[in-house]
Amino acid sequence: MSLLFRDYAGTPKAFDEVVGAEGVRVAYGSVLRQLGKLDGEEVRARAEYLKSTYLDQGVTFDIGGEERPFPLDIVPRVLLSSEWAEVEDGVAQRVRALEAFLADVYGEGRAFRDGVIPRRVVVTSPHYHRVVAGLHPANGVRCHVAGIDLIRDEVGRFRVLEDNVRVPSGVSYVMTNRRAMFSALPEVTSRHRIRPVEGYPLQLLAALRAAAPSGVPDPTVVVLTPGVFNSAYFEHALLARMMGVELVEGRDLVCHSGRVSIRTTHGLRPVHVIYRRVDDEFLDPAQFRSDSVLGCAGLLTAARAGNVTIANAIGNGVADDKLVYTYVPDLIRYYLGEEPLLASVDTWRLEDPAHREEVLDRLAELVLKPVDGSGGKGIVIGPKATVKQLDALRARILKDPRGWIAQPVVQLSTVPTMIDGQMAPRHVDLRPFAVNSGSDVYVLPGGLTRVALPEGELIVNSSQGGGSKDTWVLARDAVRGKRRRRRGRDVVASVPLVDLGEEKVAHQQAQQQQQTRVGGGSC
């Protein structure tokens, strides 16, 4: 093992993904061996390269108008194909269940009648939009893109932390991380069979085209961004570019008589599918916030008329409400007739009086999360909170029990991460991305591994000073062996690019000198 890792030991409480009781885990054996061939200085230099390349490429996210590069760590997060198969099936299952749930919520409401989930839980969600009730998307898909956040608990088991079926972001870093790692550590990457990630934009484009209103053989797809000051603008631009579609802002759109067009240099051009990266509330000032200039008035009317598909669908937020999260295992059983493949994190519903009482007693040992928060906002980790903070929390919970859930503190798994030139354990999570085309749920092999850079930090988020790791899903035949050469077969004849025999070189030189003599006068 490299000197860099010599003193490395995980943290006592958490599951370390690289080193276990038995030593280096299978997934990492070859990675550490390859990394070990480089000395520490070299690895540090490569880490520096990763840093500067993101600044040059403008691979950044925006916080309060300031662009920052998203730090990429030099040690990849590696998953075996068997580990991944479990994640892939579990994520796809969850997406299918959430699709069925959303169709039900904005359709018949069977689950309410059958007592699987109280109607009250859904309609009190701030992301429930009655205006889209009865709106049937062209091919029935509402979660065209899903990001399911997973963690590994103390024994290394994957658990679902939360679902994101509104506007999940981060997939661009999955693609740029891979490219950056290939250029920073070619010795290591080339020795492994890593399942590729660059197919994502085409999967997404295919799913978006499949969602077009019927009767449009060659639909126009656009990506709708709030603009350059949005934290994920880089991602919006990257997806648009890789799909070869226009990246539009609200002011580029025009709605007229139930149709949507973009303003081009040759006048208005119709649009059929909008992959929007703008939140529901800002999409259509005629329906939601009238002060929004990020969307376009009339969008919802056009969607209702079936002339344009909005992806992801409006109103999806009810499915990633953290209180609804507690019902998802039941929803999977109810809609799919299957047992959930991925475990959830134990969760208390605070609107239940018995749960509430227990939680209020144990506030100092639990994690409390607001149900509609994202990006780690508003989370209180009991053991780290002061008495004053806990008192304030208690008051807020009593005032709005619907607004909170509680979970035990889960020690997220750790992966060695370069901190000040040394390897130290840092907590990670994983956001796999799924694309639903209506006929198939595609799960991008790997997803975004986010790493909390401050020591011991359990909230893993880019807006909270996080970084990321390239996530490798190894193919079954993970390590590349040397190919045996076979004589006389498979030999590709190679012809030199330019055949310069000695004679020819001499001739060329003579010619050049000749030319100089003839035309040399004016030089």
Added chain:
Amino acid sequence: MLSRIAESLFWIGRYLERAEDTCRIVEVHLQLLLDDPSVDQDDAALTLLAVMGAPSLEAADTTEVLRLLSYDPTSPCSIAAALGGAREAARRARETVSIEMWEAINTTWNSVKGGRLQRMRPASAFRHVRERCAVISGTADQTMSHDEGWLFLALGRSIERVDMTARLISTAHITAGTQSSWNNVLRGCGAHHAFVRSYGGVTTDTDAAEFVLLDRLFPRSVVHSLAAAEAALAELNLASGRRAGYEDESTRLLGTARSALEYRAPGRILEDLPARMTELQRTCNQASEAITERYFSSSAAASWSGGN
């Protein structure tokens, strides 16, 4: 293509050309002070700032020139502001410009922002900016499809080049009559070598003016740049298919300006030069407005006004 993106590309072209030409003009100015001790430094500074459209000042010197025209990002006619503008426009058109071109623009911006330009010696700062601009436009030409987007980029570049060359020629007026004045204009256009090769060693001011204004083969001459802008407009207008005349306002403006230069009697090229250069700048402005009106105006602000 999206009107907003077309506008961004047009401005990337303009800003990059502006950065490069401002470099050249300031370099010429500094050279002039070195070459000709009879020039009053402060007068020359004031004239230059006026020609470059900087807000009028009571007094100025070389330090002030360097601040306002080179490194102060808050001064709208500075090199730093132009590069910042190009970078911002490219960021807004990021899915349209090639990755390599975006990186070229972005690394250039990273290398000059935050006062980095000011910390370089002026000579190396100018060379750095000129080289970076050459890298960017070379990368654009080689890595972007020469489709509508690229045509807008080329159009912006050509119009800005006409405008800036006109300003450069106006600065020659500062030292009118001295031997170095037209040489400096030629150097400012990067045309000195090409000029000497075309006209030989023994030349007059008229020859130099003719070269910078009228040469059909030199890419920075006014006529060449006007023709390039017209060609880009003609390609953008392909669909119009008219048999007679030009419907397009910007084409008419630029074509008229070019004819006025080209059909002027050979001996009278130096007459009224400053006034004609000012006129040329005005034409560039009007052409730019006409292009905005025709191609970009549908990108105007959102029309929804909220009813609370």
